[in-house]
Amino acid sequence: MTFAPRPVATTDRPAVALYSDTLTLPSEAMKRAMFDAALGDEQAGLDPTVNELCRRVAALFGKEDAVFLPSGTMCNQIAMLVHCRPGDLVLAHEDAHVLAHEAAAGSALGGVLIGGLRGARGQFDSATLTGAIRARSRYAPIPRLLVIEQTSHLGGGSVWPLERLRDVAACARSNDMALHMDGARLMNGVISSGVSASDMARDFDSVWLCFSKGLGAPFGAVLAGSSEFIDVAWRWKQRLGGAMRQVGMYAAACIFALDHNVQRLVEDNANASRLAAGIADLPGLAVQQPDTNIVLFRTEGTGLTSAELRDRLAAEGVSVTAMDHFLGRAVTHMHVDRDGIDLAIGAFRKVLGAN
Structure with missing residues (x-):
């Protein structure tokens, strides 16, 4: 099995893309600075x-x-x-x-x-x-x-x-x-x-x-x-x-x-902490509390591999990364706000039967 970031599956709902902070896009103001x-x-x-x-x-x-x-x-x-x-x-x-x-x-x-x-x-x-x-x-x-x-x-x-x-x-x-x-x-x-x-x-x-x-x-x-x-x-x-x-x-x-964009990283770090706190009590999911914007979680106790959990979350409009057989990763960034984090928490809870 290959473990690598991949885009969220197509759904009829907006995606909450947490598979990497490499997907950030330049703002209009940044584009103007580039043009000039x-x-x-x-x-x-x-x-x-x-x-x-x-x-x-x-x-x-x-x-x-x-x-x-x-x-x-x-x-x-x-x-x-x-x-x-x-x-x-x-x-x-x-x-x-x-x-x-x-x-x-x-x-x-x-x-x-x-x-x-x-x-x-x-x-x-x-x-x-x-x-x-x-x-x-x-x-x-x-x-x-x-x-x-x-x-x-x-x-x-x-x-x-x-x-x-x-x-x-x-x-x-x-x-x-x-x-x-x-x-x-x-x-x-x-x-x-x-x-x-x-x-x-x-x-x-x-x-x-x-x-x-x-x-x-x-x-x-x-x-x-x-x-x-x-x-x-x-x-x-x-x-x-x-x-x-x-x-x-x-x-x-x-x-x-x-x-x-440096000072605004405080938002990404805070959103990662919010995500970790929101899924920490889910049955079988072992969540590491983050220092910054990366949330790691292990899935052994859920009965799912990280790839299986990734795919089920994708069906709910949330993308994460399967890092290895049981290790998953969610990365916060400027395109996921607090509302997006709450949607992601809801998707985790639904998929793992906590709702």
Whole structure:
């Protein structure tokens, strides 16, 4: 069985689409900003809107420079290609995106070995990290890079506390490892925790932010780091075919998102909490209380697989994702308001016989 997001089945009722926050669409105001953007050749460094976006994101994270890329997966892969050499060891949580959702690109493109670390809700501590680092030997791969996902997707959007981030970063540094932060939904974590993006990223050599999820832009991610790091990242961007032309229209959407769509993430986080609370008492459904905008639930006790529950909810006009045999996911975003959440709760309750 294939487990992947899919659109809701066609019904005669409006869909409540919770299968991902990647389905967000640009607003009319964002589209106007895109239409009005100043453009140039991005590959030659001549697109003023792209350059402004990169300056903004570098400043957001307290880094020297940044580069605009098509996707977060490319950000992760370029970061590993810059930090590592073939045969090196990358350590990340066992559920991290670089392990679970990038088609083994780290091995295919960079020849790196990615080792998975265990821990609750997509996080681990310095003791676990220390235990995974073998003594230097010609028989073992060199532990070169630590990857942290903030927020943790398969941790249910969990937010790494600042103290834990700094603790594992210090441990990695003491073992001569570089640090990379996968920040796909980092701003959801900033809004939830009240910790600034620059404080979260302070100890990391590289960090990126996705704009095509909860921030509502149609395209793009920005990878930030030192000037030296970004210089090498540009070479990999060129090699991977990621250099672009007049993409200031996309960059304008990202700038609009920074100006208008960050603070509203509080609504998505609150709607996820409302959804989780509304289905937590359903018979047999094990619901994880979210930190941010991702609600994970397990279906073993209901007698249904996650795919079976997904399909029954689709018939009620609600779409969710079947992540594995018994793990389901609902993701809140700007196109699902409080009324939509209440409709989703009603659909869950109807399908699981609680009405």
